[in-house]
Amino acid sequence: MSKVVSSEVKLTITPLKPSDIPSEDEIFNAADSIIESCTTWKPGKTYHKVVKTYTRAKGPDDGAPWHCRISVHKPDEATFDQMWAKLGKDKATNELQFIPDIHKVTKVKEISSNQSIWTLFYKFPPPVSPRVFTELQVTRLSEASPRTGIVISIPIDLSSPEDVELARMEEKGVKGRYASIERIVELEDGSTEWRMATSSTPGGSIPSWLAESTMASKISEDVPHFMKWLHSLPKTEE
Template identity: 50%
Template sequence: MSTFQLTNSAVKLGDIPPESAIIALGNELLVATESWKKGKTFAKGKVLTLHRPPGNGNESSWYCRVSQHDKEDATFDEFWSKLGVNKAENEKQFVSAIKQVAEVKRISATQSIWTLYYTYPPPVSPRVFTVLQTTYLSSAAPRSGYVAFDFSVS
């Protein structure tokens, strides 16, 4: 079990957990989703939504989307090029609410801090999110990769 906790509070730059801890937290969360409540499905059953209600104490609700793809949809390298490399810039192409993205700091080849400027229909005000994105590409077979938690950074 990791010594770091998942929270919805912003993390200061000096308090960012090591990449190995972030990946461990990601793996723990991924395993936990197997017991979460199933929600709606989309794209002819290829995309499933899951939800975990808030827990005791300060635990927040969690939501996730799991998608399964066939070889005909795209290759692993094609998916990784959009999700594992400059995810924020690529996300802007597919999420109409994102108007601007900027890389704030490159920490390492697999970690960077980004700002994303979102606009929503009124009455919601525009928002800027500053996030840490950590990626991990496994060398084990079958090929897998993670785009780990988007920690809110202050």
């Protein structure tokens, strides 16, 4: 029997076992709903002159509040193709290069050409302990106008006996979790809109209110970090 696509799948910080990963249609439907709606959320500060932020309070189906950032980049700063090449392909490996807190990434399992499980090891200044985030990453590129690329990350739980070999690839550290949707859209004037929405918990003893209070600023930093890194690459790699 064919698998019935449900609209009830929710993206949250509740981790999934690899055997419980929903269909791609379910994942993308849930992600599209969130990323399209974020301009209706509560507006926050604008960082680095171009990064607008929004927040959505924790709802009944959420494990944590949601945060969104939106920025628009002209072609002379970064083209759609340049951004997709680094955000839509080998995303975790590239993030290791431009997000200072990430110290190691490991591909745990390749499920298909656009689905894989990664574990990311973060180090923070003392007294915060290292964090480990294990995530399913799912990508989709649409060449229809406007060209659109999307990367979805969903927290994965490898504690089941059948996943013991995969779990051995995780680093030692406090288990954190995040769900995120990252989308780039090519606009009519050739600019690229970059949206990212995320819901997360650092795990451990860090109070949720403290983590939430810095989220908008923290996710906004990724934009200048990425652009600085992109512009540092040899022209053949951009």
